[in-house]
Amino acid sequence: MKTGLTHSVEIIKAFGQDNRTGYNMVPATRLAQLGDMHSLVDIDIKGYDYPWPLEKWRDLTEDPTCVIVLAVLQVEPVGVCVWQKRPAVKEAEILRLTTKPAYKGRGIGSFLLRTVESEARENGLQEMIVIVPELKCFPGHPDDVSQWLLKRGYRAVKPILTNHFYMYGSKCDGFKFASSLIGEKDA
Numbered sequence: 001m002k003t004g005l006t007h008s009v010e011i012i013k014a015f016g017q018d019n020r021t022g023y024n025m026v027p028a029t030r031l032a033q034l035g036d037m038h039s040l041v042d043i044d045i046k047g048y049d050y051p052w053p054l055e056k057w058r059d060l061t062e063d064p065t066c067v068i069v070l071a072v073l074q075v076e077p078v079g080v081c082v083w084q085k086r087p088a089v090k091e092a093e094i095l096r097l098t099t100k101p102a103y104k105g106r107g108i109g110s111f112l113l114r115t116v117e118s119e120a121r122e123n124g125l126q127e128m129i130v131i132v133p134e135l136k137c138f139p140g141h142p143d144d145v146s147q148w149l150l151k152r153g154y155r156a157v158k159p160i161l162t163n164h165f166y167m168y169g170s171k172c173d174g175f176k177f178a179s180s181l182i183g184e185k186d187a
Helices: 009-015 034-047 054-062 108-122 146-151
Strands: 027-031 066-073 076-086 091-099 127-133 155-167 170-180
Touching: 027 108, 034 054, 034 066, 034 076, 034 091, 054 066, 066 108, 076 108, 091 108, 108 127, 127 146, 127 155, 146 155, 146 170
Parallel strands: 091 127
Antiparallel strands: 027 066, 066 076, 076 091, 127 170, 155 170
């Protein structure tokens, strides 16, 4: 897991500088801790229409198969990725990936994705999956997640997961996206 600031020229170019401070806006990633609970809930509420309750976040911090990674700019947590290891089937699943709205479109989500893919690969896992609600798979819509995943090398996998999610008072289908972790896309 990457723990310090990454000083790669490519990353600095991708994230640029803060116009107010002049500091490079290079994210660092670190594992979330119990003391980060407020930040996790804050990012989740701001990043999702259907945030997880505090109890779920507490349960995840105690689940040995789950890894919660924070993206931090300087000292501010600005993004989160929750992924679960499934070594029996050599895969990992991203359960949550978002950034605060003010940081969307700056590459932080992609940075988190590459970081957790690398960590999953180091854990001997061969595939990363993401299951996305049908409501978030509308190409051209600002909330579309499918095109974002496709641009990052994920592919849609059949079958459609019928009634996989419960959102906005009703059941909705889910679409599974997968990406191979074998010998490619190292962060």
